[in-house]
Amino acid sequence: MNTSPRRIAVISAGLSSPSSTRMLADRMAAATVAELTARGIPASVDAFELRDVAHDITNNMLTGFAPPALESVINAVVSADAVIVVTPIFSTSYSGLFKSFIDVLDKDALIGKPVLIGANAGTARHSLAIDYAIRPLFAYMHANAVSTGVFAASEDWSGRGDEVATLADRVAKGARELADAIAGSIRAPAADPYDPDTYAQEGKSFRDLLGG
Template sequence: MESRSLVVVSAGLGQPSSTRLLADRLASAAADALRDRGVEVAVEVVELRDLARDLADHLVAHATSPALRAALDAVAGADGVVAVTPVFAASYSGLFKSFVDVLDRDALTGVPVVVGATAGTQRHSLVLEHAMRPLFAHLRALVLPTAVFAAPEDWGGGTGGSTDALGGRVDRAAGELAAAVAARPARRPHDPFEDAPSFADLLSGR
């Protein structure tokens, strides 16, 4: 069976977090859709809340902690990415942008990405189009057509209304991600030493 990796980047600050809840729903639906296509999938979560101090240290002192390096490497080796942020000041959060700022500029080139956002009101839903989509387009990612926004009313109990609408958006976005990931060959994790000459070549003078 083929295998792919999905990385979930969640910038939620609370515990529990609606941002993380949306990210998990997208990742779970995408993983199910990939398995339906005969593709095994490993899902890894990058919780930015746990990396806040590491990101600050990196930006100020250029110090990269092992935890931050592992997160950056996970994104750089992902076959698909789910990226979800809370809305702050009508845009993505500063924590989310800080992580994007320290990514390698080529880390997401051509990688399928589903973007999502959460906020306290539906009035912020256009953040996905005026902020999130251009950000990942700048990184040359393959930003998928369906972006998913969730406000408090989307998490209501019962059936019908916005709850069903959110489920439909999640399923559609997850299907797009699964199709894009399955259509691409698996990414090989980048080895920074792959271009280094061998000791045999050095000793032979080549």
């Protein structure tokens, strides 16, 4: 198995600093790295706050060109082995900043890429936004969004112990699914047809090869 480090790009669309959006993103990333480590797969994380490149995103939408800071974020997302995205819920859907970033990506940028979706809001009434608003966006991009979406409401951070534990369970489940998707994308290198060991493993010899 190829054990080269897997790179995970984490996109947080929170507007404040610190933000519960970034807090959730960090927990999801840490849980995913832990799951991969348990599978013997090293991983690294590149985390980005979209508010840091908000003006660049607007300029990109107006001019069609990404300033260097935004280009660096886009390149990290496109080249990553997997992506974790977390957005606050505004007006029952993803934030405008989050959608604007997705809009500046090339339409083929996320094809087949494993994605773990997260969202947070002030109330659990918005928990379905992941499935009716955010997931279809990544389906349109042909990304491989894992089944579990991780939603956090305000009470998940400051509520009773069982509520905090429930959030931890959701994070762990989403992380396992993303780790499974990443692990499933790792393939053993193809055998070299000219390597003597290949034929030895197959019970063949070079005489067999030369004899057709």
